[in-house]
Amino acid sequence: MKPQKIFSWAIALGIATTLSLTAFAAGNSSSQPNIVIILADDLGVECLSAYGGTSLKTPNIDRLAAQGMRFDRCFSNPFCSPSRASLLTGRYPFAHGLTTVLHSRTQENIYLHPDQPSFARQFQQAGYATSLVGKWHVSLLHKHNTIREFGFDHYQTWQIFDATGQKRRRYWTPHFNQNGTVLAEQIKERYGPDLNLEFLLDFIQSNAAKKKPFLAYLTTCLPHFPWEPTPDSKDQNYRTPHSEHKGDPKYFPDMVSYLDKHIGRILQSLEDLRIADNTIVIFLADNGTDKDLVNTWGDGKKISGGKGTMTDRGTHVPLIVRWPGRIKAASICNDLIDFSDLFPSLCELASAPLPQVEIHGRSFAPQLFGQPGQPREWVHIQNLDDRQVRNGEFMLNNKNQLRRVVKLWEDPAKPDENIAPEQEAAARKSLQAAFDRLGN
DSSP states (O other): OOOOOOOOSHHHHHHHHHHHHHHHHHTSSOSSOEEEEEEESSOOGGGOGGGTBOSOOOHHHHHHHHHSEEEEEEEOOSSHHHHHHHHHHSSOHHHHSOOSOOOSGGGTTOOOOTTSOOHHHHHHHTTOEEEEEEOOOSSOTTTOOOTGGGTOSEEEEEOSBOTTSOBOOSSBSOOEEETTEEOOGGGTTOBHHHHHHHHHHHHHHHHHHTTOOEEEEEEOOTTOSSBOOOTTOSOOOOOOSSTTOOBOGGGHHHHHHHHHHHHHHHHHHHHHTTOGGGEEEEEEESSOOOTTOEEEETTTEEEEOOTTSSSHHHHEEEEEEEOTTTSOTTEEEOSOEEGGGHHHHHHHHHTOOOOSSOOOOOOOHHHHTTOOOOOOSOEEEEETTEEEEEOSSEEEETTSOEEEOOOTTSOTTSOOOOOOHHHHHHHHHHHHHHHHHTTO
């Protein structure tokens, strides 16, 4: 990969945003809140009633939105590995190097290298206990286990391949790696997400008892295929025939509901431990919904999933942040957000230092507290060598193709022939300037 010029908003904005929050932090009983991040797998905004979806019921995610801030324009990359790497490093895929989703043993030596920045490392420097639970997927663990190198003290995660190279399951009788040891007989016929929730809650409870600030990062496998029954499903007779099978889409609602139930368990645990008021809970998803699924929006508009596509159906994801008594309940932010922004935002919220290397992210911490901040004018999205920059109205890709942004329920492939020449020229100039700023 040829060297790229990387720019940083985070360092430039760090002084201003830190000063803007000094008065807030000074009035806080603890300047180091606990952080719980819940990253769902393959869940576009159309799946959630908090965003206007009508197919599925998610009362606990709705409660998060009712008690915190909902971001209406958060964008990921269209596949999970590049998105997870951007979230972790604060960098775009062309800079962190992981531009493809990891799914095959032929990709054993494609992975996110530990010389990249990591927000978890920054949290360790600030005195936090750190844990990752669920799905790592920025390296294949049987070959390159880099979790601790990226700053996580404790972890339990799905190991996709076993020592013989066989692909293993993530749900019933899962293949999990816990702090370097592959779990086996003790989890036979157990449901993977339940095991991960138990690990997560144990970590939270242990650090709450020690009064030590913690970062708990739940990268849940739900509701990614294979779609099969959860422990709450009425029909328990079906299991996917092999690890490569996508399962039956009829179980997708059950899996979303089970994810929502787990979120409720986490919120209740924070209440029971009396740490909810000093814990920031962040919910988001790594990319859009699977293309084999259709959900309804508003008054019945049908929306097909767009995972893997450079459209809003593939990249427009939920982002909800709750901090009781600090973030205004039921507030909404319409600023553009992309995944690289989580890094500097998390560091600012936790009073953790920024790294000494440049990152792409721009902190949205001021917006959480009702301040204007310095909103983005565009976001960057990438899949393999395909890249685009997107503002509120247009998308420009690295093939010089300009498209107007359409509503989720509209056909994203339909050509738009109604762009006025002067409007097209202005959009191209603005978005090309973004590419130029990125150094290419």
